[in-house]
Amino acid sequence: MHTNTTRRTFTFGISAATAGLAASAHPLSSLAAPGNAPIGANKEFTPEITAWVKIEPDDTTIIMVARSEMGQGNFTTLPMLVAEELDCDWRFVRPQYVEPNENLSRGNAWGDMTTAASISIRGSQSYLRKAGAQARYMLIAEAAERWQVPRDECVARDSVVTHAPTRRTLRYGEIAEAAANRPIPADVRLKHPDEWRLIGQSIPRVDVRDKAVGSPIYAIDVRLPDMLFASVWACPFLGGRLRSFDASQVIGMPGVRHVVAVEDTAVAVLADSWWQAKKARDALLIIWDPVAGKGLSTQTLRDTYRRGLDADDAAIGRRIGDSSKALSQAALVVRADYEAPYLAHTTMEPQTCTAHVRDGSAEVWAPTQDADRTLLNVSKTLGIPASKVIVHKHHLGGGFGRRGLAQDWARMAANIARQVERPVKMIWTREEDIQHDYYRPMVLARQSAGFDAAGNLIAWKVRVCGPSMLVGLSPDRLTNGQDLEMCNAFQNDDMAYRVPNFEVGYVMRNSSVPVGFWRGVNHSQNGYFRECFIDELAHVRDQDPYLFRRNLLSEAPRSLAVLDEVAKRANWGRTAKGIFQGIALVECYNSVTAQVVDISVDDTGQLTVHRVVCAIDACYIVNPNIVEAQMQGAVAYALGAVLYGEITLQDGKVQQSNFHDYRALRMNEMPQVETYFVSSGDKYSKDWGGVGEPGTPPLAPAVCNAVFAATRKRIRSLPLANHQLRSPQ
Amino acid sequence: MTDITINGIPRRPASEGDTPLLWYLRDELGLTGTRFGCGAGLCGCCTVHVDGKAVRSCLKRIEELGGSNVTTIEQLSANGLHPLQQAWIDLEVPQCGYCQSGQIMQAAALLSENPDPSDADIDAAMSGNICRCGTYPRIRAAIKRVAKLQIKSSASFTPNSAK
Numbered sequence: 001m002h003t004n005t006t007r008r009t010f011t012f013g014i015s016a017a018t019a020g021l022a023a024s025a026h027p028l029s030s031l032a033a034p035g036n037a038p039i040g041a042n043k044e045f046t047p048e049i050t051a052w053v054k055i056e057p058d059d060t061t062i063i064m065v066a067r068s069e070m071g072q073g074n075f076t077t078l079p080m081l082v083a084e085e086l087d088c089d090w091r092f093v094r095p096q097y098v099e100p101n102e103n104l105s106r107g108n109a110w111g112d113m114t115t116a117a118s119i120s121i122r123g124s125q126s127y128l129r130k131a132g133a134q135a136r137y138m139l140i141a142e143a144a145e146r147w148q149v150p151r152d153e154c155v156a157r158d159s160v161v162t163h164a165p166t167r168r169t170l171r172y173g174e175i176a177e178a179a180a181n182r183p184i185p186a187d188v189r190l191k192h193p194d195e196w197r198l199i200g201q202s203i204p205r206v207d208v209r210d211k212a213v214g215s216p217i218y219a220i221d222v223r224l225p226d227m228l229f230a231s232v233w234a235c236p237f238l239g240g241r242l243r244s245f246d247a248s249q250v251i252g253m254p255g256v257r258h259v260v261a262v263e264d265t266a267v268a269v270l271a272d273s274w275w276q277a278k279k280a281r282d283a284l285l286i287i288w289d290p291v292a293g294k295g296l297s298t299q300t301l302r303d304t305y306r307r308g309l310d311a312d313d314a315a316i317g318r319r320i321g322d323s324s325k326a327l328s329q330a331a332l333v334v335r336a337d338y339e340a341p342y343l344a345h346t347t348m349e350p351q352t353c354t355a356h357v358r359d360g361s362a363e364v365w366a367p368t369q370d371a372d373r374t375l376l377n378v379s380k381t382l383g384i385p386a387s388k389v390i391v392h393k394h395h396l397g398g399g400f401g402r403r404g405l406a407q408d409w410a411r412m413a414a415n416i417a418r419q420v421e422r423p424v425k426m427i428w429t430r431e432e433d434i435q436h437d438y439y440r441p442m443v444l445a446r447q448s449a450g451f452d453a454a455g456n457l458i459a460w461k462v463r464v465c466g467p468s469m470l471v472g473l474s475p476d477r478l479t480n481g482q483d484l485e486m487c488n489a490f491q492n493d494d495m496a497y498r499v500p501n502f503e504v505g506y507v508m509r510n511s512s513v514p515v516g517f518w519r520g521v522n523h524s525q526n527g528y529f530r531e532c533f534i535d536e537l538a539h540v541r542d543q544d545p546y547l548f549r550r551n552l553l554s555e556a557p558r559s560l561a562v563l564d565e566v567a568k569r570a571n572w573g574r575t576a577k578g579i580f581q582g583i584a585l586v587e588c589y590n591s592v593t594a595q596v597v598d599i600s601v602d603d604t605g606q607l608t609v610h611r612v613v614c615a616i617d618a619c620y621i622v623n624p625n626i627v628e629a630q631m632q633g634a635v636a637y638a639l640g641a642v643l644y645g646e647i648t649l650q651d652g653k654v655q656q657s658n659f660h661d662y663r664a665l666r667m668n669e670m671p672q673v674e675t676y677f678v679s680s681g682d683k684y685s686k687d688w689g690g691v692g693e694p695g696t697p698p699l700a701p702a703v704c705n706a707v708f709a710a711t712r713k714r715i716r717s718l719p720l721a722n723h724q725l726r727s728p729q
Numbered sequence: 730m731t732d733i734t735i736n737g738i739p740r741r742p743a744s745e746g747d748t749p750l751l752w753y754l755r756d757e758l759g760l761t762g763t764r765f766g767c768g769a770g771l772c773g774c775c776t777v778h779v780d781g782k783a784v785r786s787c788l789k790r791i792e793e794l795g796g797s798n799v800t801t802i803e804q805l806s807a808n809g810l811h812p813l814q815q816a817w818i819d820l821e822v823p824q825c826g827y828c829q830s831g832q833i834m835q836a837a838a839l840l841s842e843n844p845d846p847s848d849a850d851i852d853a854a855m856s857g858n859i860c861r862c863g864t865y866p867r868i869r870a871a872i873k874r875v876a877k878l879q880i881k882s883s884a885s886f887t888p889n890s891a892k
Contacts, residue, residue, distance in 0.1 A: 005890075011829050042744055060748055070825055071823075071824030071825030071826065071862045072824070074823075081731075144748060204821060205821050205823075207823070207826065208817065208818050208821050208822070208823050208826070209818050210826070210828025211760070211817075211823035211825075211829050212810070212814040212817040212818050212822070212823060212826075212829060212833065213802065213803075213814060214761075214762020214763070214801070214802035214803055214830045215762070215812070215828075216761045216762070216825060218764075220761075220765065221761035221765070223759055223761070229756065254745055273744065273748070273752060273756040273757065274752055274755075274756055275744070275745075275748050275749060275752035275756070279747075346784060346861060347825075347827075348772070348774060348825065348827040348828045348859070348860070348861050348862075349764070349766075349825075349827045350765065350766070395825070395826070396825060397764070397825050397826070397827030398825045398827060398861050398862065399825070400861070427765065429768060430766065430767040430768055430769070511807070584785075626821075629821065629824055629864070629867070632863045632864070632865075632866055632867075633824055633862045633863035633864070634863070635863060636861075636862070636863025636865065637861065637862075637863060638859070640861075658767055658768075658769050658771055659767050659769075659772050659859060660769070660771055661770035664772075664859045665863070665865075666856040666857075666859060666865075666869070666871070667851070667855040667856045667858070667865045668852035668853075668856040669856075670863070670865035672866070672868060673866060
């Protein structure tokens with residue numbers, strides 16, 4: 001290995017030459033020392049070979065990452081896609097965040113930075129692989145020119161170009177600067193999947209070392225000279241307003257510097273430490289105006305949504321044949337109403353953002369799933385040009401949809417920081433985090449299905465009613481003012497079951513309760529409605545739930561293969577005594593996922609989930625070990641919600657406040673999770689599938705279907721904590 | 730106030746006595762590896778060792794800690810990585826990683842008291858530490874790996890904080 005004497009950048013603490021095996025690569029480790037160095041602030045100039053690749057003279061290969069690392073492995077898998085085609089030595093790869101302001105000033109050179117909808121790999125794999133191939137082409141072309149040989153006599157591998165006939169070699173680092181000046185080829189051939197050397201391998205994650213030693217990699221860890229800390233109190237009435245506050249008791253408390261209103265919705269205390277700010281916040285006298293929030297309660301909302309199920313203003317998401325007519329002619333009709341509650345996200349890192357506003361510009365340190373949007377939100381909030389905003393990206397202490405479109409925490413931090421000269425780190429209490437979320441919507445569903453005299457399923461009609469998250473967060477995605485995404489899991493591209501007469505419609509009923517994207521989004525509640533109802537239909541027909549589904553999938557080989565795989569791997573139907581199984585299948589984010597859950601319910605009604613078997617077809621699996629972790633994570637996230645998750649409202653306020661009454665799954669409740677891949681490649685789809693969310697939606701229905709198998713009780717509302725699974729003896 | 734020994738160094742806090750250890754560590758000392766999750770002892774994110782025992786630093790006021798020895802994730806091992814940190818890396822336990830400092834400190838306290846924990850022992854010790862990413866299976870595997878290695882090598886490892 002060559003020596004390392006010409007390093008010019010100091011952003012990364014270890015040299016490529018001493019990095020050892022890829023397992024020990026830790027590109028962020030130099031940030032371990034308390035300081036302010038934002039991740040990705042490599043200001044020294046290293047020439048780019050395409051926007052995505054920079055190679056230093058010592059072969060250190062910086063690969064830009066536009067999407068966010070929030071635990072799903074983006075800092076590893078996205079560079080893998082580039083490195084695959086670049087044919088660099090993976091040990092030299094150093095991932096680095098794209099800076100949002102640079103992306104803006106360079107006309108979105110790095111594309112979309114959004115990290116949501118399981119989009120990161122499937123939404124960028126084509127251009128990331130292409131960039132790697134382009135850079136490789138440029139390096140080979142440079143070497144060929146120096147040797148004065150044809151390009152096709154040169155091969156690239158492990159960061160070295162070799163002229164095959166003469167065995168001459170050039171390291172990437174030796175020719176990178178010159179290669180960067182060559183034209184970027186428009187068309188490059190991408191490798192056939194059979195040629196992949198990185199994709200499909202469990203390449204060790206690059207971020208785990210920092211996370212095992214407590215490195216300051218999160219936005220909440222930022223420390224700036226002269227920084228103040230802010231603790232906030234937002235109006236506890238959802239949709240309510242700040243009327244007045246009395247800071248006189250607070251302003252003399254230790255460390256307290258400012259008490260400021262945040263627009264007309266919150267009060268912030270700024271102090272020399274966060275604890276001082278929080279203590280003073282607790283002592284504030286604040287008068288709130290409940291406004292619209294006053295009469296709001298879970299029961300009033302439920303009544304509204306229930307009436308909505310019968311309303312005639314449904315937006316139809318999908319219609320095949322005439323389900324109403326077929327139902328009226330059916331020999332047997334089955335009806336059931338379901339309900340899914342509001343859910344909070346509870347990222348382990350509570351909402352936080354640091355901002356410094358001065359001289360018509362702003363600098364922001366953010367845990368964001370959508371850095372472009374953070375920048376634009378801060379710009380708009382402060383009324384300054386986007387070019388005057390710098391956003392530093394940090395790894396997220398959990399995302400799950402909370403840190404994407406809403407950006408309420410970024411606006412709040414900017415609104416606080418604009419009122420003082422100094423930088424301000426805002427950290428919400430857990431109570432604020434739970435009571436001011438953008439919740440997964442509470443949704444009610446009514447389903448009707450009809451069988452003909454021969455027992456064939458001839459009709460299925462679905463109505464869902466609840467609030468739309470798109471109205472508040474992404475009106476550009478509405479269709480004629482209607483949120484058809486509320487029909488997901490019943491649409492053309494995400495429900496493979498074939499029924500001759502089918503209809504799904506959404507009745508929109510909005511309120512002042514903020515709603516937003518939760519892991520699995522609309523597929524999470526609609527998957528529950530759909531897959532439990534299918535189980536009810538199987539039961540009515542006295543058929544095995546797996547075989548009943550199979551019969552509806554005769555023309556859907558992709559979903560059928562996943563369903564068959566999970567049934568086989570879980571030994572469907574052959575359980576030990578006292579163990580009961582439930583099965584569910586959900587198509588979303590261009591992936592197909594099925595799960596079989598093994599449970600038992602003891603005499604007191606105590607449920608234990610022993611095992612969850614997952615089968616997933618995501619077309620291609622980039623990093624199996626990371627996908628396995630994503631399946632474990634999806635199961636844990638969904639199971640916590642199935643067992644306990646419920647945000648309720650009374651008199652306009654959220655009634656839950658911390659992990660004692662908004663419970664998360666704990667170690668002792670975690671089932672064994674097995675994951676199997678049914679990778680169909682490009683057989684059914686030229687696009688790839690996502691993996692961050694698809695493991696979530698099947699879990700609730702699989703558990704509830706298993707509960708039915710064990711107890712003969714249909715769970716038509718969640719969470720399970722509200723149900724007595726065994727009748728008291 | 731009497732000094733508190735933090736990671737081997739005697740300190741005299743400038744913060745008020747009712748300041749939770751968590752915020753003293755993070756805001757006064759800049760030891761941000763100990764993380765805030767709930768402020769109520771419900772999630773375990775902020776777990777540190779006080780005289781070798783796992784303690785929720787969000788609930789412990791610094792005025793109660795005079796004369797105590799506090800160890801944080803930054804100094805769990807005096808030299809290099811603690812075997813648990815190595816196992817966390819090798820088995821790729823972390824996802825978002827935010828809770829993992831607390832998980833590791835809790836696991837280190839478990840192993841120092843019980844070098845060969847059963848699954849039930851692990852559940853009992855670790856169920857106070859929430860991980861929203863669902864890394865529990867790998868946490869369990871990492872703890873078992875370290876227990877096995879230490880028994881095999883029979884060279885008993887003493888966490889820095891218990892010395």
